[in-house]
Amino acid sequence: MSTYLPIAGLMDFGTTIAEYLLRGLAFLVAYLPAPVAKAFEYQFMIRALLTAVIVGAVCGVLSCYVVLKRWALLGDAISHAVLPGVAIAYLLGWPMLIGAFISGGLTALGIGFIQQNTRIKEDSAMGIMFTAAFALGIVIISRIATSTHLMHILFGNVLGVSMSVLVTTLYSGILALLLVLFFYKQFLLYTFDPTHASAIGMRTRAIHYGLMLLLTLTIVTSLETVGVILVVAMLIIPGATASLLTHRLPTMMLISAGVGVASATIGLYTSFRLDVASGGMIVLVAFALFVLAGLAAPVGPIRQSLRRRVRAGHRNGKNAE
Amino acid sequence: MTTTACINPATRPTSVAHAVEAHNVAADYAGILALDQVNLDIQVGRFTAIIGPNGAGKSTLLKLLTGTKRPLCGYLRVCGLPIAEARKANAVAYVPQETAIDWDYPITVQDVVLSGRYGHSRIEGGFRRFLPPAFIGHRHREIAQRAMQAMQIEDLAQRPIGALSGGQKKRVFLARSLAQEPRIMLLDEPLAGVDRRSEGIILEHLKRFVAAGQTVIMVTHDLPTVRDCADWVVLISGTVVGVGEPDEMLTPEALERGYHRGERTPA
Numbered sequence: 001m002s003t004y005l006p007i008a009g010l011m012d013f014g015t016t017i018a019e020y021l022l023r024g025l026a027f028l029v030a031y032l033p034a035p036v037a038k039a040f041e042y043q044f045m046i047r048a049l050l051t052a053v054i055v056g057a058v059c060g061v062l063s064c065y066v067v068l069k070r071w072a073l074l075g076d077a078i079s080h081a082v083l084p085g086v087a088i089a090y091l092l093g094w095p096m097l098i099g100a101f102i103s104g105g106l107t108a109l110g111i112g113f114i115q116q117n118t119r120i121k122e123d124s125a126m127g128i129m130f131t132a133a134f135a136l137g138i139v140i141i142s143r144i145a146t147s148t149h150l151m152h153i154l155f156g157n158v159l160g161v162s163m164s165v166l167v168t169t170l171y172s173g174i175l176a177l178l179l180v181l182f183f184y185k186q187f188l189l190y191t192f193d194p195t196h197a198s199a200i201g202m203r204t205r206a207i208h209y210g211l212m213l214l215l216t217l218t219i220v221t222s223l224e225t226v227g228v229i230l231v232v233a234m235l236i237i238p239g240a241t242a243s244l245l246t247h248r249l250p251t252m253m254l255i256s257a258g259v260g261v262a263s264a265t266i267g268l269y270t271s272f273r274l275d276v277a278s279g280g281m282i283v284l285v286a287f288a289l290f291v292l293a294g295l296a297a298p299v300g301p302i303r304q305s306l307r308r309r310v311r312a313g314h315r316n317g318k319n320a321e
Numbered sequence: 322m323t324t325t326a327c328i329n330p331a332t333r334p335t336s337v338a339h340a341v342e343a344h345n346v347a348a349d350y351a352g353i354l355a356l357d358q359v360n361l362d363i364q365v366g367r368f369t370a371i372i373g374p375n376g377a378g379k380s381t382l383l384k385l386l387t388g389t390k391r392p393l394c395g396y397l398r399v400c401g402l403p404i405a406e407a408r409k410a411n412a413v414a415y416v417p418q419e420t421a422i423d424w425d426y427p428i429t430v431q432d433v434v435l436s437g438r439y440g441h442s443r444i445e446g447g448f449r450r451f452l453p454p455a456f457i458g459h460r461h462r463e464i465a466q467r468a469m470q471a472m473q474i475e476d477l478a479q480r481p482i483g484a485l486s487g488g489q490k491k492r493v494f495l496a497r498s499l500a501q502e503p504r505i506m507l508l509d510e511p512l513a514g515v516d517r518r519s520e521g522i523i524l525e526h527l528k529r530f531v532a533a534g535q536t537v538i539m540v541t542h543d544l545p546t547v548r549d550c551a552d553w554v555v556l557i558s559g560t561v562v563g564v565g566e567p568d569e570m571l572t573p574e575a576l577e578r579g580y581h582r583g584e585r586t587p588a
């Protein structure tokens with residue numbers, strides 16, 4: 001696997017954990033209705049499911065910050081910017097995720113640098129950095145790899161997830177969630193009222209870049225599942241869906257993670273049945289959940305018209321008296 | 322503590338009797354000066370009003386004092402401490418301008434007030450400080466609860482922050498500042514768009530805060546209130562144009578100097 005001993009040890013440990021999780025998941029799936037359970041009888045399907053569930057949960061939690069901080073474009077920028085890193089890692093024989101994290105992180109820092117040191121506005125800074133990085137990635141890949149390889153990076157290849165990728169996904173997912181837990185107060189204040197955060201001694205600039213890197217980590221984690229182009233959907237739709245339904249951040253994170261996991265699971269199954277691209281299907285399911293939430297939200301059309309009807313009913317009742 | 326190590330005592334005797342000391346402070350946005358040559362000493366225990374036209378740099382001055390913005394140059398101390406130390410000591414509380422907040426943010430009144438305690442929970446021992454606010458200690462919750470009672474917003478505790486009137490919103494942020502137990506309270510236009518009852522509650526507690534020996538620095542356009550409540554007035558227009566007692570500062574001539582300098586052009 002790797003020549004570095006500590007890393008090899010970590011990977012072995014992760015593999016053991018992943019195998020337990022896979023067994024647990026297979027056990028649960030067996031209780032689903034027969035046609036669904038049958039689809040997940042294959043080992044590669046269970047592996048894909050576990051990967052997708054991790055990615056859905058982590059993206060869901062992080063997407064709350066993306067939505068609240070209006071970082072949709074930044075998410076898109078970082079996700080495109082991982083491409084050259086992936087390509088270079090492929091050239092050097094490094095793990096893909098490490099290359100992706102480095103180039104995504106560098107681009108995120110570069111955007112912040114341009115924004116703070118020139119008069120270029122934030123959206124243009126992002127546009128410049130991510131198209132340039134993406135172009136570099138395309139150029140490198142066009143030279144070194146087959147087009148199927150490019151397709152997998154761009155659109156994801158969750159059905160072909162290997163054990164080592166699953167383990168890396170597991171680790172980075174756990175790391176991302178732990179960081180959100182331990183820096184909850186910092187991220188909350190930074191996104192809600194950065195001046196107060198600064199006044200009570202928090203280092204807002206460090207939090208800013210930390211959150212960007214955390215976002216990069218999440219994107220890198222999701223690469224295999226939904227691909228470079230669609231990952232930003234998983235960073236926006238679950239959070240946006242949850243924001244329609246609640247007024248509390250912890251609840252929003254739970255709902256959002258739920259939406260992520262549900263769309264990953266349902267999308268994966270549907271794509272298997274219909275024999276279509278899994279990444280695309282997962283995002284379509286997420287979108288469907290968003291539309292449902294929009295219709296059923298407290299201020300959505302369904303409940304509004306119900307309320308109106310109840311009101312009208314009262315009034316009619318009074319008139320009849 | 323080595324907080325005064327970097328100050329040359331011959332040139333700058335640090336005095337703890339000063340809540341704010343600024344000497345030759347300048348601040349810019351992308352090269353354009355918003356404040357220049359600011360010299361200002363505010364004594365501890367003052368109810369200070371900062372007045373001046375729009376774009377005068379009043380909010381910028383508060384941003385310097387909270388450490389959100391770093392000065393371009395100059396000497397700045399809060400409670401005798403460099404800004405970074407003052408922030409860690411929870412010395413400065415800040416009530417934001419209405420426009421600075423995203424009112425759709427999914428947070429309840431109670432959670433906003435509790436966030437006034439984050440700075441204290443961050444520096445206490447034990448494992449709790451690393452955990453989300455749901456695990457914050459009982460003592461912090463009690464202090465936040467008392468602050469909500471003082472601002473008469475206990476009934477609104479579970480409301481989302483966006484579902485409040487203008488006056489209620491201000492009281493929430495004032496409660497957060499009270500919960501922080503700071504030495505200086507900075508308020509950016511706390512009375513703009515506020516109903517009479519809220520204004521009364523806010524001013525009463527600011528006066529109490531000053532009576533307890535602490536300092537208030539309040540940006541406002543409401544001159545009658547300044548006359549009633551403040552005991553120190555700072556007139557700003559790109560720099561400090563005048564400082565003094567309300568009686569001397571609220572004369573037509575003094576105001577003229579600040580408000581009718583034409584378009585503000587700090588050199």
Ligand SMILES: Nc1ncnc2c1ncn2[C@@H]1O[C@H](COP(=O)(O)OP(=O)(O)O)[C@@H](O)[C@H]1O
Pocket residue numbers: 350354355373374375376377378379380381382
């Ligand atoms: N974020 C910013 N970027 C660029 N310029 C700013 C920014 N904030 C304030 N300014 C400029 O700095 C000057 C002072 O602004 P401010 O301190 O907000 O004034 P006041 O609060 O007194 O109305 C104004 O000319 C304003 O246009």
Ligand SMILES: [Mg+2]
Pocket residue numbers: 379380381418509
């Ligand atoms: Mg202002």
